[in-house]
Amino acid sequence: MVILMNSDCRKADIGRVFSLLGDRSLTGRLIAQEPKTVIGVVEEVDPDLLGRLTERISGLNGVESVETFGTSYKLASRAFRDGTTAVRTGDKVIGDGGLALIAGPCAVESRNQIIRIARAVARAGGSFLRGGAFKPRTSPYSFRGLGEEGLKYLAEASRMTGLPVVTEVLTVEEVSLVAGYADILQIGTRNMQNPALLEAVGEVDRPVLLKRGMMASLKEFLLSAEYILARGNPRVILCERGIRTFSTETRNTLDISAVPLLKRLSHLPVVVDPSHAAGKRELVPALALAAAAAGADGLMIEIHPDPDRAASDGRQSLDLETFAGLAGDLERLAAAVPRPVSDGPNRPGARVRPVRNAKSRDR
Amino acid sequence: MVILMNSDCRKADIGRVFSLLGDRSLTGRLIAQEPKTVIGVVEEVDPDLLGRLTERISGLNGVESVETFGTSYKLASRAFRDGTTAVRTGDKVIGDGGLALIAGPCAVESRNQIIRIARAVARAGGSFLRGGAFKPRTSPYSFRGLGEEGLKYLAEASRMTGLPVVTEVLTVEEVSLVAGYADILQIGTRNMQNPALLEAVGEVDRPVLLKRGMMASLKEFLLSAEYILARGNPRVILCERGIRTFSTETRNTLDISAVPLLKRLSHLPVVVDPSHAAGKRELVPALALAAAAAGADGLMIEIHPDPDRAASDGRQSLDLETFAGLAGDLERLAAAVPRPVSDGPNRPGARVRPVRNAKSRDR
Amino acid sequence: MVILMNSDCRKADIGRVFSLLGDRSLTGRLIAQEPKTVIGVVEEVDPDLLGRLTERISGLNGVESVETFGTSYKLASRAFRDGTTAVRTGDKVIGDGGLALIAGPCAVESRNQIIRIARAVARAGGSFLRGGAFKPRTSPYSFRGLGEEGLKYLAEASRMTGLPVVTEVLTVEEVSLVAGYADILQIGTRNMQNPALLEAVGEVDRPVLLKRGMMASLKEFLLSAEYILARGNPRVILCERGIRTFSTETRNTLDISAVPLLKRLSHLPVVVDPSHAAGKRELVPALALAAAAAGADGLMIEIHPDPDRAASDGRQSLDLETFAGLAGDLERLAAAVPRPVSDGPNRPGARVRPVRNAKSRDR
Amino acid sequence: MVILMNSDCRKADIGRVFSLLGDRSLTGRLIAQEPKTVIGVVEEVDPDLLGRLTERISGLNGVESVETFGTSYKLASRAFRDGTTAVRTGDKVIGDGGLALIAGPCAVESRNQIIRIARAVARAGGSFLRGGAFKPRTSPYSFRGLGEEGLKYLAEASRMTGLPVVTEVLTVEEVSLVAGYADILQIGTRNMQNPALLEAVGEVDRPVLLKRGMMASLKEFLLSAEYILARGNPRVILCERGIRTFSTETRNTLDISAVPLLKRLSHLPVVVDPSHAAGKRELVPALALAAAAAGADGLMIEIHPDPDRAASDGRQSLDLETFAGLAGDLERLAAAVPRPVSDGPNRPGARVRPVRNAKSRDR
Secondary structure (H helix, E strand, O other): OEEEEOOOOOHHHHHHHHHHHHHOOOOEEEEEOOOOOEEEEOOOOOHHHHHHHHHHHHHOOOEEEEEOOOOOOOOOEOOOOOOOOOEEEOOEEEOOOOOEEEEEOOEOOOHHHHHHHHHHHHHOOOOEEEOEOOOOOOOOOOOOOOOHHHHHHHHHHHHHHOOOEEEEOOOHHHHHHHHHHOOEEEEOHHHOOOHHHHHHHOOOOOOEEEEOOOOOOHHHHHHHHHHHHHOOOOOEEEEEOOEOOOOOOOOOEOEOOHHHHHHHHEOOOEEEOHHHHHOOHHHHHHHHHHHHHHOOOEEEEEEOOOHHHOOOOHHHOEOHHHHHHHHHHHHHHHHHOOOOOOOOOOOOOOOOOOOOOHHHHHO | OEEEEOOOOOHHHHHHHHHHHHHOOOOEEEEEOOOOOEEEEOOOOOHHHHHHHHHHHHHOOOEEEEEOOOOOOOOOEOOOOOOOOOEEEOOEEEOOOOOEEEEEOOEOOOHHHHHHHHHHHHHOOOOEEEOEOOOOOOOOOOOOOOOHHHHHHHHHHHHHHOOOEEEEOOOHHHHHHHHHHOOEEEEOHHHOOOHHHHHHHOOOOOOEEEEOOOOOOHHHHHHHHHHHHHOOOOOEEEEEOOEOOOOOOOOOEOEOOHHHHHHHHEOOOEEEOHHHHHOOHHHHHHHHHHHHHOOOOEEEEEEOOOHHHOOOOHHHOEOHHHHHHHHHHHHHHHHHOOOOOOOOOOOOOOOOOOOOOHHHHHO | OEEEEOOOOOHHHHHHHHHHHHHOOOOEEEEEOOOOOEEEEOOOOOHHHHHHHHHHHHHOOOEEEEEOOOOOOOOOEOOOOOOOOOEEEOOEEEOOOOOEEEEEOOEOOOHHHHHHHHHHHHHOOOOEEEOEOOOOOOOOOOOOOOOHHHHHHHHHHHHHHOOOEEEEOOOHHHHHHHHHHOOEEEEOHHHOOOHHHHHHHOOOOOOEEEEOOOOOOHHHHHHHHHHHHHOOOOOEEEEEOOEOOOOOOOOOEOEOOHHHHHHHHEOOOEEEOHHHHHOOHHHHHHHHHHHHHOOOOEEEEEEOOOHHHOOOOHHHOEOHHHHHHHHHHHHHHHHHOOOOOOOOOOOOOOOOOOOOOHHHHHO | OEEEEOOOOOHHHHHHHHHHHHHOOOOEEEEEOOOOOEEEEOOOOOHHHHHHHHHHHHHOOOEEEEEOOOOOOOOOEOOOOOOOOOEEEOOEEEOOOOOEEEEEOOEOOOHHHHHHHHHHHHHOOOOEEEOEOOOOOOOOOOOOOOOHHHHHHHHHHHHHHOOOEEEEOOOHHHHHHHHHHOOEEEEOHHHOOOHHHHHHHOOOOOOEEEEOOOOOOHHHHHHHHHHHHHOOOOOEEEEEOOEOOOOOOOOOEOEOOHHHHHHHHEOOOEEEOHHHHHOOHHHHHHHHHHHHHHOOOEEEEEEOOOHHHOOOOHHHOEOHHHHHHHHHHHHHHHHHOOOOOOOOOOOOOOOOOOOOOHHHHHO
């Protein structure tokens, strides 16, 4: 921790910083006095304390800013665990060095629709079925999904194909209902900073796919993962899905750098959703290949047998044939190029292990 | 509604758009064929249908984009109501042409602290007391507030000073508890797109102060207000509190333009929180005066008798003396300059009525 | 300067940092070793060296990041000069505690147009005439201004009204031509980081109004001012004109916080251009009042006798009558409220001196 | 073109729009009257006129906004040319379906340095040598490069290895000097909207590598290319190098979606610079592979024999060995996966032709 004082702070202000550090048995050291006073803290501060301590010091008179070089998350941090945590559900896995394919429609629309799609996912070599039963909507007047009926169809499609189901849970009240049908609980981008919901899924025996908020820093993203981990659920999958920028060409801007960065900061597996980032189906194959090449542990892709007739997000859904072609391309890419996944935070170009392709692994 | 087709769309694609419009008794009209086919829809589409219809058409093959010129909210729209909706609680009001001052600490820390602050607010001419009892936190390891104990202290301070209380509610479960003590329920920036919570406060007989999400467009902001209004609660106050941009000089970037824009788009009163936007107390007076000059109906300001010892956000809290000075400056500003509040969406510079100052109004 | 090492850096990496500091007679001090090694530099580094030194250290193996707490500009810094530098041209001044009004059309269109507008500016109490003769355009197919003919009309209008002229210069070659007619040279947002042009206007005996790049940090902005100051021209006026953010409601997002921040970081006067920020004339009065309340030393506003027929930017131009009304409102605001201009970087709420209004000062 | 009127516009306002369209022999058609009047223009407007016409109409009273569905660039547009324009210099080419590797140091530091690097580039299978002789700098106090001396070293290294040279030109005056030594002229991100410089390189017989401004939309980027093309130089290479967003984890945010988008909007070849986007060398391999997988025609990568001792940008430079390893990975990727390059603007997933790798092509 480094504390920067204002250029016109008084001696008493500096004294107060030292005294506050002393109260907590921390050693302050005066680094520089010109042009501004800078105070360093010798010891590492535990993440449990770091948040509150930083707040307290920031509020002191004469303090310009506080820089914390330790992380404020610990269970999600790479310092906590080497390698990548492989998240398993049944015989499927995300984070074992392969490339997991999660696919399905934006919204479950009917029993027939989801079964037909699930079969196409399995045929193309996908490992997981996605589909929304409870849909988060910006407008109160939009379609909100089939609810429990949709969950039942998802579960049936899962039984028929052996694909575990990933589906979103929107509220604390619905967690146990959704967990009764789904294999992996998804937390959506708008709920990434909903602590009550994060804690609720932290107490359930289901992996959680946590989507990055569209305006969240990676630190905030990992702190949200920390909420889940801190409640005892170790199976968290991070999902990059695009951030909001000045660019209006795409629905969001896929932050491809988040893939190698998250792999360095955290041991949790990283999945990319190119469909929501792009918002346009014609960009999805290029972004999916890019994400795989950047080292993602998995991809989550929206597909629909007839995007023209999708109840929502048809604009960004691939048809089944294009998806099958993309799955083949991804397999070739994963086989040919060792993904540049690091086995430690600072060794550029290091690779963990040979990459097996998703298909062979999951069958 | 205007539908833009891809430059290589097929005739059948165009036909399908017309047929889908026809199914809903809407009239499509071919506007242009070169360089791209553009189809206009003659009738106004009801907001109830607009969201779904836009989604359906966007998903059709050959469709590049859909522009909707009507609004997708209606109860929050200026088209729904002329003038500004004055939100009252007891004898205090926001949105009557005056400038309402809401002030208090980030977090309630003790009975003495909140009572002392409430008295300072009243003395300076403020109308409302703010204070957090349930705190939303980015990190699971941060201070989360005193909970119900804090609510009790707020209620007591309110009784002693006559100031209505504004406090945040974080979860659906806590709505009735918080409403039992507070006069105005605050929805925080991270919950602006939490539909379950919006609907819950939409069913309570309390005004709701809705903070803009730090990444939300004004349309998304008003759609969140619409969630509350659509459940029957007409008393919604909009609060601009800074957006996230590339700039790192301030905690967030105060979007001052949102004030005149929201006044044009909506009849709901607009409050500005300069404290969270700035994140630095030395910027708060300048931003508060700017917001008042831009036409805000109120200001929400963090204050603390001893910012050095605040449990949270001390860095952005004014001390009581600086706050009293600022309140005087705001009063002079409001008295001297008719705020450029429009009485209609397109009349530049029009003014509603003479502005009375907050103090005389509220006593 | 504080240097943060990677968590897996080697001893030799740390040694190399110390040795590089030693080569420059700087003293490194080990602040912390866990979780990461942090090295502090005791002495203040001169801005002349800071840039290169930071680059060199950043490139060393094992270095994660370098934080510099000193500023990298010096002539533009408040540390260099107390108070606000008043920039004078003839009997007009910007930065003396008053509020200077600069107004005129986006582009000079004809002799009659600019003379008519100049008279309206003078009548309303404005101090400076703006108008573009050389226009920067995003598209090679847009109107580029009247060139030298436009400069002649500006000079004539200036002689008739006594208003000094502010006009943009686009290229190094045109600097002496434009300086032959204009009183203040404007550097536009797209040229803020054009060093050759900055240095060219740094060698001319004319004040320079430097517009902030729409994606520039305040540090980058002040470093661009530094380019001009370092060539010997001390008369630089900073102009905030909106930044690019995710919001599409306005042409750019007016960064109102930049006003108090720049006043703290620098002694240079700060002007705000609400017209280009808003891009919509109906928002201009609210933003102009807000900028004045936030402590701006001046405003630059686009006006046109017939915005319907403006050659460019008509959408954001006020008509002459609305402008006159706004000028009156600004005068009342400036008279009533001491603007929260600091006389030092860290004294919140301090005020320099009583504010006189623009009109009385300039006549 | 579609024109949206304000909701309270007058009949005369609408009449004026129709009359202005009539003056230009364009046919306006009333599309809708409720809730707002919308006017469509039947004919395609030539890009030569589109900019001015849009400006004129936008300025008319009662006009809310003008949407133009045609492009405002034409020579850069895919409508102008099918396929990808292959830009050749000597026996090297960018845009023929292969993956061109451009590599070299940020700045030329010495004769030995650049010759050593050039040999490493050739050995690894690279096709072009980059290196800065004139450096654009944010601060007037930073290292600005060796100037003409650096150009001479570049030319010598080029003769020894057969690699064409890419180097930046900063000012109009230096264009002919730089063109005397370099094979490809680079326009940097800060000069993307410097029309005088764009026009100067538009009149030189050298290919131009145009970097995207860090805040530029793709439309603005292509309009800058249009400036060059309109002066008669058809050999323009587009370079995505990261945009500025709220994220501070990387120097800029690599906008990977720009690759497939630019390939759809334009026939010009697209190169990606992962080094400047990331700003951290450990992210460069992942981003380079991602860009290749997304369909880039080339990559521009900063390398240095001893990044610890680089004069600038050492933090983001790969050492020669890591670069050679990356080049091998890129070759395997390009061989295995047909890059998802479209042969038309709207055919998702279509592929142009089998991809040959850069090495075999260029030797």
